[in-house]
Amino acid sequence: MKFTELDLPQPVLKGIEAVGFTDLTPVQEESIPLALAGKDVAGQAQTGTGKTAAFLIALFTRLLQSKSKTSNNPRALIIAPTRELVVQIWEDAKGLGAFCPFKLQPIFGGVDYEKQRQALQDGVDVIIATPGRLIDYAKQGVFSFHRIEALVIDEADRMFDMGFIKDLRYIMRKLPPFEKRQTMLYSATLSHRVMELAYEFMDLAEKVSVAPEQVTAERVEQVLYHVGRREKFALLLGLMKKMEDPCRMLLFVNTKREAEHLTGRLKVNGYKAEVISGDIPQKKRMRILDDFKANRLHYLVGTDVASRGIHIDGVTHVVNYDLPQDPEDYVHRIGRTARAGASGLAISFADEDLVFYLSDIEGYIGFSIPAVFPENEDFCHDYKRYVPRKKVPADDRRRPAEKGRKPPRRRTGRSKGGTKPGGGSSAK
Known part of the structure; x- marks a missing residue:
């Protein structure tokens, strides 16, 4: 199936063409039509199968159809477990959304705190974030979750593995009710705990499973x-x-x-x-x-x-x-x-x-x-040996001796007064 066969807005189609996509992957073919129809989707798909493009295309289409204006309160939220994944989704979103009038903002720790804060205050349509810093800004009142129209949770199984589930539940409880927003969840495995999350916070999610018998990539x-x-x-x-x-x-x-x-x-x-x-x-x-x-x-x-x-x-x-x-x-x-x-x-x-x-x-x-x-x-047996540097604790480091100054002599056991170690005097 080709992307041109889908009922997509022109800005989205132009973005798809610009990044060179023509045919849908299996996960895209199963999940995008459901998402375009307004359904919640819980998808099982391995990395590299095109799931990021699947939820971005559906997300951009929904936002274009709603025609809400940009404000400092986001319209869509994408949550991912790692900073690297946030950056990757953001880069993919910039490519696919190049012809869409959306302001995209990644939020994650380890980079300029005030710069991200200011970007949120200036107005944003889509936030792509790890849970920690996102909650920090929300608690300070930098933005609110009340305008969220669409939520995406990527690599949900990893959220559990990395201990983010409490943060994720906190965020989802702050969002509008599930019947007033669309939710797309993707995971490498739709385990019991992942599906429990879907049952609690999604509106009768349609389960999509792509080639579960083929766990590893075919190529x-x-x-x-x-x-x-x-x-x-x-x-x-x-x-x-x-x-x-x-x-x-x-x-x-x-x-x-x-x-x-x-x-x-x-x-x-x-x-x-x-x-x-x-x-x-x-x-x-x-x-x-x-x-x-x-x-x-x-x-x-x-x-x-x-x-x-x-x-x-x-x-x-x-x-x-x-x-x-x-x-x-x-x-x-x-x-x-x-x-x-x-x-x-x-x-x-x-x-x-x-x-x-x-x-x-x-x-x-x-x-x-x-x-x-x-x-x-x-085997290559003639390789060079590597000797790692030993890290010296700060307390064990000594100041280098001054130039021309001899190091102090070690004490031999005699006292200043000439007393021998045994207690007797050396004086005659």
Whole structure:
């Protein structure tokens, strides 16, 4: 089905044409007609299936039809669990809504507080936000929820995982009643707790499930290497040396410490890599992601905070340097590649510490990942060693000695008066 077959306003159609969309994806074909008819939608769809465009097209169409004026109280609200996802939705919204007269404003922590506050006071049609800072502005009276005509909750399952459910319920209780607004909810899994949220705050939501039997993206080639923990880096370098340039690779680990360590090892061996995790300041994270999108950076190492927040076309390889403990995280990680109809390769390392999670992952995705036992030529054993800098606690740091000044002599046990350690006097 083509977008021109839908009854869409001209500004929306022009935006769709400008970003190069022609045919609807399965999730768009099932959910957009329902949303255009005014129905609430609860959709199950993996990342990379076009769900963001699905809810943006329906949202813009509704706002154009209502013809309300812009004010400091928003008309639509999109809630997402991570800052990176907010930025990605905002960028997609600017493209699809380029010919619509809407003011879009992202709201999230880690960036200029007063600048976002002023933007809300100046007037906005659509807010795209993480829950925390949004509630902060609302409680201060910077804006009100009473004019909200449409609500979108993206990656609802992640809201639960990240502890946002209380904030989400607070927001939804401040909105107009569900019969006076339209709600669209999207989630990788429509679990019992997600559907409970839908039953409580949505108006008889139409459930849309796209290919539930196909949990992982069809165009992702998956391969698993059984390798010892101490040999993983040598295998990684050996595989990287065989890859064709240019490549754009995401590497996932389970801890922030391991992310920093792996990034250091890659840099020492000549690979331009950066780390993205929850400890990185927001401005630096955005700069790193911009470099990765612009192909100025080819290797990005991240924890699972990145697996849900990075939506970048053109990622050629995903490496699970550490197997994830949660099977759903495996799906979200490898979903960073093979987006928008492209193909991609997902490589996973199963070492002696993490191989125990493999059976749960394969049970969740419904098949066994093709396994390979690497040969000696697959390893790169002549790599450079990386020695991380030790962080010295502030209390242990000493001021450098002044130039020409000798360090103090250690005491030998004698006192000023010449008393020996045993208590006797040295005087004769």
